Every structure is written in C-alpha cells, then in structure tokens.
Amino acid sequence: MAHQPNLKAVVIDRVAAKLIPAGGILIVACVLGILVFLFTVAVPLFIPARASAAASIASDWPCLGVDFVEGAPAPWWVTREGAWLPGADEKAERIALPGLAGAVPAAAVQVPTARATGILFTDGRFALVRVEKAPGGAIAGAVLDVLETAQGAGGRVAAARDSEGHARLAVLRDGKVSICGLAGLAGSADTAIPTPGIAAIALSSSGHTLAAALENGELQLWNVEDVSEPGLMPTLPAGPAPWAAVAFLLGDETLLAADSRGSVAGWMRVRHITITNSGGSAASVLGDSIPAGGSVVVPDRDHAKHVVRGGALTIGPGGHRFISSRSFPPLPAPAACIAVSGRNKSFAVADVLGGVSTYHATTGRRTLRIEASAPRPTSSLAFDAAGTGIAAWSDRLRTWSIRDPHPDVSASALLAPLWYESYAGPEFVWQSSSGTQDSEPKYSLWPLFAGTLKGTLYALLFSVPVAFAAAIYVARFAHPRLRSWAKPSIELMAGIPSVVVGMIAALWLAPVLERSLCTVLVGVVLLPPVFLGVVAGFARLPATAGGLRPGVELAGAALSLAVTLLLAFALDGPVERMLFRGDFRQWLFEALHVQYDIRNGFLVGVALGFAVIPVIFTIAEDAVANVPASMTSAAVALGATRWQTVRHVVLPAAASGLFAAVVLGLGRAAGETMIVVMAAGNTPILDPAPWNGMRTLSAAMAIEIPEAPVDGSLYRVLFLTGLLLFAFTAVLNTIAEIVGTRLRRKYGRI
C-alpha cells in the first residue's frame, strides 16, 4: 500500500516552516530595534548647535542695553529716550517703568542672575528692571530695586543684585571706577576704586567681587562686600594684550576675559594652601619649592598627602585665588563685549566686526559662530533667561534663537580629563547632578568604564578557576553518579535571581567579611599548603585502604577545605596580634594608607563570580566532556595518567569551548546590574584596588535614570552608556565566535 501523506502533518509542517523563520526574524528585528532606539536617543548629544535669526530691527538710535522679555521670546532695549519693545509696523513701543517716568537713561547692563537689566539714569538713580509677560499676555515692566547714586553722567556699567535683593552698581568712566551700593544703616555708599587706567569691569552675581581689567593687561580683583571699603585681592598676571571685556560666569567661580587680539581666557577660583617651612633647608612638595624658614601659597593639589606629619613643613589655610585655567578658541577680530547665560555655563563674546561666538566654559569648546551682516562693532549683547536666545545690537538690533540642548556634553567632556570649577586641576569625574543649576554636571565616563572592568575582572578572577576546575572534575574525574547530580545542581545556581545574590552579599557577606578579614586572608594563604599536604597524605595511604581511588578525590578537597577553615579560625587571632597590631583594618589604613570599604571589589568579585560560575561551568563542562573518546582512549592506551590526558589532550582540544565560556562569563558579568547596585557601594572612583567599591555602567543607568529629566543631557548620556555596553558585549561575542571557530577548525582536523 502506497504511503498516504498525512494532511495534518503537512499543514503543521508548512505552518512551522513559516513560523520558525518568522520567530528568528523577529528576534533579529528586536535586537536591531533596541540598537536603533539607543542610538536615536544618544545621538542628539553630538548634534552641533544651531542658530536661526529671529528678529532684525532697524534703528537709528544708539542702544544702551538689550535684554529679553521674561516669558516671551521678544527682546526689549534701552535708549536715551526710555525702554522699548518691538511693536506693530516695525515701530518701537514704549515700556512704562513705574516710578521712573521722565527719567533719562544714561547706561544699562543686563544682570542675568537677577533676570533683569540695570538702568542708570542721569539723575543718579539706578534701577533693576524686569520686563515680564503676564499669563494674560500683557507685557509690563517691574522695578525690582532702586539705588540712589551720584553717578548721573553714565559710562560703562556693571551691576548685580545681592542676596537681599538690593542693587549694586559699578561705573567705569575715564579709566576710573566707582562702586555704589547699600552700606549698613548709613544708606548708599559711593566709593572710588584707587586704580587708574581701567579698561573693562564686571561684578560677580553676589555683587561682592569686582573684576577690573587694566589697560596694561593686568586683571585686578576687588573685594567689595563692604561697598565703603574695597579691598584689593591678589592680582592676576598681565595678559599679552589689553583686555576688552570681562565677566563672571554663572556661579561666580570663573572669571572670563576677552582681549583686543581676539583671545578668550578663563580664570577659576581655586582653594590655596600656605606651606610653611620651619626647617633649616629648602624643601619641595609636588614641584613647589619652599625656602628655608619661609612659606608659599600654592593651589591645593593634595599636597597634604606628601607632607610628613610632625616634620618641618606645616600646611595652613591659604584662602581662594583665581588662577588661569581655561583658554578658548580665539575670535577672528578684537573682542567687544561678553554676555553670560543665567542658565548654564555658556557665554557669548561679540567682536568689533559684529560677529558673535558662543562657548561652553566646562568643555572649553566654541558651540556656535554667528557671522555679522555688516562689520559694525557690537555694543550690547544678552542671553535670554532660558539660554535659548541671543540679542545683539550693532548696526541694528538682531536676535537669534539658539538650539543647543546639550552644550555640556562633548567627546572631550565624556572621555578627556576636564578642569572643573573649584578643582585644582583636570580630572576624570562622574557627578551628574546637583540641587542648583550653577554647578557643573560632570559626565566623565572613565570612572564608569573602570568600575565595569574592575567588577568584571574580580568576578572572573574568582569564577574562572572555580568553574574550570569544577568543569574538568565533573567531566573527567568524578564518579558518574556524582556527575549525574553535580552538573544540574551547579546549573541550578543560574536560576537564583541576582537581586537575591546582591542582597545576601550586601547585608550578610559584607559585614561577615569586614569582621573576619584577617581570617579570610589567613585562609587564602593556608589553602595551597594544606591542599598539598592532604594530597601527599592520600598518596601515602596503602592502596588497600582506598588510596586515590578514582571518583573520591572530592573527599580530599573537602578535607583540605575543612582543615584550612579550622586552621584559619584558630590562627587568625594570633596572626592579627603579631603581624597587624591586633587590628588588620587599622593596620591597612596606617601602614598602607588603605581605607577598607565595607562594599568593595573583593565582595563584588565573590558575589558576581557566584552569578557567573554556572554560565562558565556549563559551557566549559560541555567542551571538556565532548572531547572525542577516540582521543582520550589513545592517550590512555599510550600510558598517560588521567592528569596527563587532561593536560595534553583534553584541554587543547576543548580550548575553544573554554575560551567561549570565559567570554560569555565576561559579558554576563559586565552587564550584571542588581548585584553591583547592592554590593558595590556605587562610588564612581578610578581605583582598581579590591578594598574599595566601584560604580559600573549598568549600575549608573539603574540608579540615575529615574532622576534624569527626559531628553536632558544626563538622560542621553545614560542611554549612550547603554549603547556602549551593548557594543562592548557585541564585540566580545564576535571575538569569542571568531576565535572559537578558528580553534575549532584547528582541532577539528585531529
């Protein structure tokens, strides 16, 4: 009888033939989809800033100052006739200033941190004015504070609003500066700064520091906290060309200056220390030399670590000083004025040819260059409150809307050491958030890379020897009965949720490890000799008593472990007393300057290693067990012992599988999150030592994503770390595959 095709089987066969490839394609599509998604979120970080011209208002009036309306993208400006808004039919519309009707403006300057513009009137009054768009739509001017001064003639001005909300004013006229503000109960004070030849001035946003750029290129800083008594602070060295403009960056930690040759530079406020040398001979610390019996004030670059306590050198406070720390790409023409953002560390410099360049101070790069329409010097420049608009007045009033959502991120910010504000030098730092906007977010990825590598390395150091030994033993040495339950039970370890492993490590193992650090150390030192001793003992046993009968070596290993543990517990006390002055942790700190952290690399190595062992074991065991019996039989027939067989036949043949096992374990360890979040302390440090913690890429993502504003810089940087982790794993797996295939081809011929 001819065989009838079973209709049901045919249908199932056809459906399966369609479904199975569809499943495969779906998986590939999902992986690609994740990749594309990560990519699209991360890529906007590197899109260059764009500026688009928004308004261009023709004028024949000299503009004293420009600013933006709060809550609307429109500019407003000050002329001798008053304050103005762009109105209908290209006509300007007057802004009424309550209480200041009829007063004639003499000078004006934007005060970004107060979200206002300061206007000095010819009658000597100085007012902080904010122009706001009400929710209803009407635009009106509000006067925040008025100061009575004797400065009616005007000039170039700098202004600030102090923490109590009062106006501060500095006026530069004929190379001389007067500073005005409230001084105690006496009312306003008007004090002249006793330095002639000043070319440009700036006030810090608190109004407490006045920066004066001299015509001879010097930069002077005056402490004007008390307006009636200005005090000169240490002078900064002279620049190569006279300064044309100075400004304080948001946060008052950086002083910016641009000169008449177009170069732009920054000085940062850095903590200094005084090193006093009471000894009889000159000394040197970190390259700073201190004469005998003298003292020097130097930037604090961890000198304290290099000074012996109780020696001739003593360290005392040295106050804060500004030191030259940043230089920016130069302008094509002499600088005219500087405007700083009230939102982030961006600033803009206009040149005498009407062009505008914007910079980001942290990354030190030029973010934007706007060319002039006509070569006329810019006399007023301003950012809007959100940092998304710039207004400049040269031949006409022009505004641009700026699209630069991530000025604080660049390849150098992520990968190069940057000199951040209040640091003594360039460093790799990850500290992504703060409660205030005038601090710099720090996105160096190296601490996270280092943390990931550190965790992975310690995990592999722990797991590879254990897993390989277990795999070789189970596949080649163990009694078949032992093998039948040992393999599944080790593989079962993979089923333990990593959060449980992390919790046990953090809450139970960490304190245990901390208390018995010395015991662990003694145990690690004792294990090899004890093991050798046990092996020697077994070898001397008469064959009739069992000897090294195949399959019972496990008993020997267990015995070694038990003996080691007993010895470790018995000896740790005496060892700690004799060698480590009774307290191993304290000895580490005092003798080696090592601070043992309760959440550390060793702990993570053990916990992460525990999670990785089943991955490595399974593949390694398969590789070792699948070495063809013909090869091992040949070896045994030639008289090789079991170890010789394993060493010279099995391991070379299984090498590709063992390599794949390590690489897959590596991938698993690098991507593991919960264990490191719970057990690593999440300290973003660059230190490979096993006694302190780490923050890995995956842990940073898990911890910081909830706080990251969607589409903000931190959010995108975290997605970028995800993309890098993805790429890292993909590269690893590809390497494993390529090497594995090569090795397989090589040994396949045997």
Next chain:
Amino acid sequence: MNWNGRFWATALAGSAALALTVVADSTLSVDPAIPAYSKVEGIKGNINIIGSDSCVNLDTLWGEGFKKVYPEVNVSVEGKGSATAPPALAGRTANVGPMSRPMKPEELDSVSSKWGYQPTGVNMAIDALAIVVHKDNPLQNLTLELIDAIFSKTRKGGYHEDITTWGQLGLKGDWENKPISLYGRNSASGTYGYFKEHALYKGDFKSNVKEQPGTAAVVQGVAEDLYGIGYGGIGYLTPGVRAVPLAKSFGGTVFKPTYENSLSGKYPLARFLILYVENAPGKGMDPVVREFVRFVLSKEGQEIVVKDGYMPLTPALVKKELLKLETK
C-alpha cells in the same frame, strides 16, 4: 516564663528608647492657633503623590488621614527622590509633587513649558538635616567647614586639609587614627542636592561617599558602622545614631537641631519640605488637590508632621501658605 518576662522587658525598653529618640523634641506640639480641618462636600478623585523620599512616610500618613475624611478619594504615594517630582508633575502622572529642596529654574521651566504656567510650591513642614554619627561616637560638635572637609573633595568652605580620620576632628585615644566612613544619599534626592548646596558650599562630593537609596539606609549604615558619618532628615533618626550639634562656622555658637533653632535659622541646615501643586491662573486648583493641601496645612496635617519626626509650621507660616491656594 522567665524567658517571656525578659523578652517583654527588652521589648519595652527598646520601644521606650525609640519613642524618646524619634520625638527628638519631646515638647514639640502643633500650635493650637492652627485651625482644625473643616470638611467640604463633594470631594472625590485621585491624589497621586510622586517625589521626595524624605517625605514618603509623611505623604502616606497624610494620605491615610485624608482618606479618613474622604473615603472616596484614592491616594497613591511613590517616593524615589525629589528630582522625580518635576517630570511627574509635567507629565501629569502626579498631581502632588513633594520635594525636599526648591525646584531649580530648569525644572520650573520643564513644568511650565508643558502647563503654560509655573507650579505652586507650598511649604508644608520644617526639616532639620541632621549630621548623624554612631551612638557611641564621642564627637561633640561640628562646623559647616569641617563637614565640607569631611564630605567634599572641592572643600569650597576653605578648610585647608582633607579630613579622613576622626583624630583630625579632635577625637583621641582609639578613635584618633580611625578612618571616617562616609554615607550619603543618592543623587535623585533633594537631600543630596540640599546638602551639596548648603554643607558643601555648592562643591562636589568625594567619590567614596557610599550612596544609599534612602535616608533610612543612611541611618542604618551609620548605626552599624562605628566609624561612620552620614546625613539625613531629622524624622529618620533611630536609637543607633546621634545627631551632632552644628555651628555655621569656626568660632560660631553651636546649635542642636531643635524646633526653636530651626525656626530662628540658628541651626544651619534647616529647610522647608515643599509640596508642588498646580494652581492654574484664572481656573484655580483641582478641588481634591486643594483640599489635600488644606488638610496638610490644618491642625491634623501638622500633627502628622510631628508624629513623623519633622517639625510643624507656625500659625503665621500656615496663613501665608494658605494664600497660595487661592485662585490667581
């Protein structure tokens, strides 16, 4: 029998110690001039609270109290950190956003760009951020400069050396050479931001500060670590730790984190806990949210503040905050 007796004695002693410490200020009570809550008819809907971890217990207790008055109202509470409040308010997944620091201008903008107007911040309780050490630590007091030198790598407070051992803080004997072990909050928390701004002078934390997901975890870490130091809201203190009295700077007077010292501003790390809500100009507040905030500002709500270990508002402050609930 004997065992039982000892067990109860221990438990009682433990709870007595707990009661004593949690209510750090045993005399703390709500000013009777703060009016009791008056029920309004027809209130129903949802209160979704997302924000500060420091306030999460407080939010839950308020939610329970509010539900007793209005059983038909659903209250959900999630506290992962102050930084999570602005996105939740902007996306309207929450209608109440508790924060332990004021919103940054950037955050205000992110909300107002979605709403068209700014969120309203209502001060709802006073918190003194306590510097906690192990209960057996003999440290008497600290200044902000020293705290800065302990926790910060930038030391913007100006102290000339990095403080890494207890000996540098004047402790003698066994303590002298012991390293200081640092505990802090994760960066999503308002406490982290507040501490950075006020105790670190806007500087940066050292990289070896162990970041804990909640104030309770910080306090627990310090309670288990004899040489530990950490910071957290006064409402989370346990018998295992001690709050160190602080002075603003060297030579200044030292103040304990008490109610009087916080109100007068003498204790340098006192702050308001703030509820951010939506008060649309011309339209007013969602009635259920308005009533919730009124409840928080009532005698009952402020009693909950005291119960949770924080400090209540004064009648004058309550009056000022209630004005913010009116339709603009």
